[in-house]
Amino acid sequence: MLVAAAAAVATRYGSDARAQVSNVAAQPLQKVDVLLDWKPLPTYAGFFLAREMGAFERRGLEVTFGEAQGATTAAEMIGDGKKFWIGSSSGMATAIARSKGLPIKSLAVYYRKTPSAVFTRAEDRIAHPRDLYGKKIGFVKGSITNEEFRAMLDLNHLDGSKITQVNVEWDPWALLEKKVDALVDYEEMTPAELFSEGRRLLLLRLSDFGVRTYSLNLIVNEEAWASPEKRAIAQKVAEAVQEGYSLVNERPADAAARFSTLFPRLAPNYVDRSMAVVSQQLNPPPVGAQTRAGWQETINTLSSLGLLAKPITVDDVAIFDN
Template sequence: MKRKLISGFLLSTLLVSCAPQAPAVTSAPGAGTGQTPASTSAPASPSTAGDLKKVTVLLDWTPNTNHTGLFVAKEKGYFAEAGLDVDIQTPPQGGSPQLVAAGKADFGIDFQDTLAPALAADSPLPVTAVAAILQHNTSGIISRKGEGLGRPKGMEGKKYATWDNPVEQAIIRNVVEKDGGDYSKVQLIPNNITDEVAALKTRQVDSVWIFYGWSGINAQVSGFDFDYFAFKDLNPVFDYYTPVLIASDRMIAQDPETVRKFVGAASKGYTFSAQNPQAAAEILLKHAPELEPTLTQESQKWMANQILDPGKPWGQMDAQRWDGFYRWLWENQLIQKEIPAGQGFTNDFIPGQ
């Protein structure tokens, strides 16, 4: 579940230089689990394959518990019931939005923060978030227990592993300064980490940004004593949507029924995952046997409370939260153009909307 935040410069470069190409299964970071790429799609039944519409969805990284609902929807036949033969693939690093926009994939997974530079470009990337995979931002800062980094001010004078990304560093600055700390005293070192727990144990770093649903659970399973604070608990504007399911604007306009069917089946898969985490984890492990079983099971249990909010359907996005984060990026000069309210997401395909 580990990922790098893509800077506006890098994403702009990708938009210019990324020639259309067929999606490929490639290596991607895996939160220190040692996982290796695997084929993530099972063939459709020969008796029904010809009757189903072929659809491709690109993950953001190699399979993990962010993706369980898709594998459940495939395994339990929800996609097939909707008339879809879904091929789940892992894209080149950072390439999912570009390939979706170019029509080389039907759906993809990305993040509200990394979509921002593309949506704020002079020619915005023609993709739209059609569902929130998780209802809340599960990221924050992990550190060794008892060293004072359980709050942002404690990062003063300590080594933080940075991706050298303007949005990432602005978030860190915000929480440190709101806690009365001096951001200029935070020691920024390059984030070349593949295993957060190992990096903390060896004192390579004192703190690192993680997504708790995988890396935090990995620390628990490993028996590592740690402190942690979540960004959304310190500033509500940081409760942005990460990850999200995206589709191209062209597909939304020209084939809304396929979008509706795909999101509806995915909703069934993720709802099942939230209500039956053990069974869902077993399905994920079947499709991604390289994952560590205990970590996967414990992660899925924890994620169950992040997939659904009480009284709300899976995937629904709150306009105030979506727009509020993009407004914060604009006010802090982190994007080149203001993103209009309501741009970049839709709830139109969420079942029951």
């Protein structure tokens, strides 16, 4: 915040203020490890672009990123607080973990609806959840999308016993090799990759079938938040990431181009398509906003499905400005 303020002064008042900015920038950067709940894909562009744009550095931070195998694992690791005390998860995973007593809270919500989708081969003509009766659907062990899928079934009064569940890996081969008829993933991840390769798919977006839960969010360990020093760092991380995601929201093509320079091994067509989906997920502005109503809806959905270990409140789950 101090660096940003000094920069604004420099812009207005010339060389003397610019010298002040230089002095601020010369101070040692505070190091912080941020845990992401999956691999470096466009979903997390706001984090990586914030670093690429200097948004962390301007706030006096030197940020490195770790990776977890899914939102549930990330919530557990941040709740443990030993190696990581701040990072990303999903709204559903955050609330479930909180109900189990994990000391985590949400600072910001980037996806105010789940981006998860059931995706199938177009020729199978699966256009509605009830079309999954008699079909095989692949589940990845430990993925929060499993709970989201079950939420969709319950909200649409469908009998899950009429759908065969198959354990699969974190890749699309079970679907492509016709070992299953459907998979579930974030729309901007595997589905976007397959679309960019020219494959024909049908998508059933869970949010279109009643699953109203917060998704990608920034969470912090409560003990860390209680520390004035770490609280200040967490607030700076949230501000910087908001800056990164605002670029995605406002100029997805530009964000895709910059992200591709960071991760040149990702196919450009995939990054373009995925980033466009991420931009849509970030709407409407303001980016990162979370509301009591949104969290209450998430909690109500999880409670109705029996997924909460104990009752929780909105204030148990999220930190608000007021």
